[in-house]
Each structure stands twice: as C-alpha cells, then as structure tokens.
Amino acid sequence: MKVLFLDIDGVLNSGTGIIDHGLLGLIKVIVVATNCKIVLTSTWRIDYRHVVDAVFKDSDLEIFCQTPQTFSGKRSYEIKLWLDEHPEVTNFAIVDDVPICVKNFFQTDRNSGITEKIADEVIEHLRTNSKDLKVEGEE
Numbered sequence: 001m002k003v004l005f006l007d008i009d010g011v012l013n014s015g016t017g018i019i020d021h022g023l024l025g026l027i028k029v030i031v032v033a034t035n036c037k038i039v040l041t042s043t044w045r046i047d048y049r050h051v052v053d054a055v056f057k058d059s060d061l062e063i064f065c066q067t068p069q070t071f072s073g074k075r076s077y078e079i080k081l082w083l084d085e086h087p088e089v090t091n092f093a094i095v096d097d098v099p100i101c102v103k104n105f106f107q108t109d110r111n112s113g114i115t116e117k118i119a120d121e122v123i124e125h126l127r128t129n130s131k132d133l134k135v136e137g138e139e
Contacts, residue, residue: 001036001037001086001088001089001090002034002035002036002037002089002090002091002092002126003036003037003038003039003064003086003089003091003092003093004027004030004031004034004036004037004038004039004092004093004095004122004126005039005041005067005079005082005092005093005094005095005096006027006038006039006040006041006042006095007041007042007075007095007096007097007098008040008042008044008052009042009043009044009097009110010096010097010098010108010109010110010113011023011042011095011096011097011108011113011114012024012027012113012114013113014110014111014112014113019051019052019055020113021055021059023113023114024055024056024059024061025059026114026115026116026118026119027061027114027119028059028060028061029119029123030119030122030123030126031061033123033126033127034122034123034126034127036093036126037064037065038056038061038062038063038064039063039064039065039066039067039082040052040063040065040066040067041066041067041075041078041079041094041096045066045067045069046069049063049066065082067079067081067082068081068082075094075096075098075100076100076101076102079094079100091104091125091126091128092104092126093105093106093122093125093126094106095108095114095118095122096108097109097110097113104125106118106121106122106125
C-alpha cells in the first residue's frame with residue numbers, strides 16, 4: 001500500500017484557514033496517478049476532521065486514516081508510530097510546509113501551498129518501490 005501523509009495548512013491553503021479546491025485538485029492527481037491512500041497528519045485531524053472529510057468528499061477524495069495524536073506533537077514521531085502499525089505500507093510520501101528530516105519528505109511553501117512541480121515529484125516517488133521506510137528526526 002502506498003500512503004500520502006498530508007498536512008493542510010501551507011499545503012492546501014496559504015494561511016487562510018480555507019482549503020483551496022485548486023490545490024486539492026493536485027492531491028487528487030497524486031491519488032489517481034499512484035493509487036495511494038491519504039493519511040492526515042494536520043492538526044485539523046483533531047478539531048476539524050469533519051470539515052476535511054466534507055471538503056474531500058466534494059472532490060471525490062477520501063481520508064483513509066490519520067496519525068495518532070501524541071504529547072510530543074512531533075509529526076515525524078506520529079508518522080513513525082502509524083507506520084509501525086501498518087507493515088503493509090510499501091512506500092510513502094510526506095507533504096508538509098514544516099521541515100521533517102526524512103527522505104520521503106516534500107516541502108511546500110506556506111504562502112503558496114502544493115505546486116504542480118511538487119505533485120509531479122510525489123507521483124514519481126510513489127511510483128517507485130521504496131524499501132527504506134525509516135522516519136528519522138524532525139527539526
């Protein structure tokens with residue numbers, strides 16, 4: 001199974017608090033091209049999951065799962081916990097505007113969100129069969 005770990009702020013919006021449907025369209029391109037599952041890493045998973053689910057459903061997208069919430073709040077650790085519980089994962093990509101120090105990480109600019117170039121890079125990455133599923137530290 002291929003997984004896209006997805007943040008919202010700085011990826012699907014530019015600080016407006018509203019999910020941009022154009023940027024969400026790029027996520028749909030990734031999902032269709034790679035048949036990956038979306039795992040929500042955003043803090044939106046805590047208080048606004050119902051909003052995310054509704055907006056994604058309007059775009060014919062589905063959130064497969066979400067990472068656990070931990071006291072540390074470190075995304076890399078939460079992603080590692082999730083991966084440890086899902087050995088069926090064959091490859092993953094993390095899309096976030098906050099740097100996470102892993103090979104599978106694709107950083108967006110918080111002012112513009114995901115771009116076509118980043119989406120293409122994620123697609124190329126997810127189409128490979130990565131055996132390196134390690135998640136290491138976070139800045």
